[in-house]
Amino acid sequence: MTTAIHVSGLRKAFGDKTVLDGIDLEVAAGTVFSLLGPNGAGKTTTVNVLTTLMRADAGTVRVAGHDVNSETKAVRATIGVTGQFAAVDELLTGRENLQLMADLRRVADGGRVIDRLLERFDLAEAAPKLVSTYSGGMRRKLDLAMTLVGDPSIIFLDEPTTGLDPRSRRTMWDIIRELLADGVTIFLTTQYLEEADQLADRIAVLDQGRLVAQGTPDELKRLVPGGHVRLRFAKPGDLDAAARLFAGSTRDVESLTLRVPTDGDTESLRVLLNQLHDNAIAVEDFSVHTPDLDDVFLALTGRTNVELTK
Structure with a gap:
């Protein structure tokens, strides 16, 4: 496999507070990589650096083979980003939100692309309605559909299911699996340990700005005694x-x-x-x-899953 994301010695501080303290990680193309950590661990800061929204203090980051500092436009052309909160315009309809994104990304045959995305995310019926009438799950699906306009090869999902009910969360999982089957690389941050266990090929655990463990879900579980x-x-x-x-x-x-x-x-x-x-x-x-990821978190960070998901 080729490498979709390569990070070496990543450091970031805000004033006297070090948020990322020498992060090293590698994400294989066509896989789901999940970054786990409690609130304040540095997950969103990591995503912001990898997506060119923030400049690191030190280290090297390459996304799709491009340096995030010197080749910003090339990086942005290959990625899609869905943040913690749905970035949709409530004064527009679902279709108009997608059309806006298609126009910004200068997508050829935007109408056909929009129709395909509306069908894929089961939003065709709601497309002519204002987004202000959408449920939370519908907004998240629309947000992810907007991310896919332009057909990115790498998608960053920063806690995409936070606040969703269990049914909407599982719908989002199905969509992520479909993207993976299409060969898309997914960088996922989440506070839900079951989500990472279900979706991720590899997991990295971030705590207080440092990676305290990396591996497959099964490899991480084997770190903890108790089976x-x-x-x-x-x-x-x-x-x-x-x-x-x-x-x-x-x-x-x-x-x-x-x-x-x-x-x-x-x-x-x-x-x-x-x-x-x-x-x-x-x-x-x-x-x-066997131990689950809750046990892993407790062992590695001293925090329980209850504290994690607050």
């Missing part, structure tokens, strides 16, 4: 026998369950099940539990 297999038995005798077999396990006599620590990989599961079989211990049910 276990939960075994449920039909007889107390089987529970007792299994508890003696697995050192460090924790039993629940009332529910006849046993919690056995494991990293959850296939080899460790195979060994565990073989041990039960070899000792003629019958298991009624078992399930594998």
Whole structure:
């Protein structure tokens, strides 16, 4: 894969406050890269630098192969940006908002492009209505449709689902997956850990201006201990026998369950099940539990997901 975004030694301060303190990251073309972090971590500042809206104090940033400082126009020609709040004009209709963007970007055959986007985002019926009558979810969809005018190859989504209801959020996820299938590169910032887990190929965790971890969702989860297999038995005798077999396990006599620590990989599961079989211990049910991104955040930043999403 080619590299869509390359960042090295990125630094940014506002007065005495350092917001970004030496950020290094790389985003492969045609993937979803998610930047996670609590409020004030520097996510929006990162996006502003990468999209030429703000100049860094130090470091190098290349987007689509272009330097964001010396090749600003070339960068802007290849990207689309959807900010934290829908950048739509409430005094215009949905179609007029898209037409305005098409005119600004000098899109050839703008009418056809607008019709296609209205259909894609299920906004054709609402197109002649003023945006002031739109719901929050409709505004976010229109905002993203406006971002796609001009067919950008890299899209920056800065907390695109903040404030949306669960149904609208999942609709936005489907749209992001469709863009990915079309080969678009997506740089996503979010406070919703489930969103990153569902969408991202790679995740970087930003805390107090520094990247504290990078990797795939599964790689990040493996950084945190706490994985276990939960075994449920039909007889107390089987529970007792299994508890003696697995050192460090924790039993629940009332529910006849046993919690056995494991990293959850296939080899460790195979060994565990073989041990039960070899000792003629019958298991009624078992399930594998691994740490989620909430656990990762708590371990890396000392913040819980409840604090994150305030």
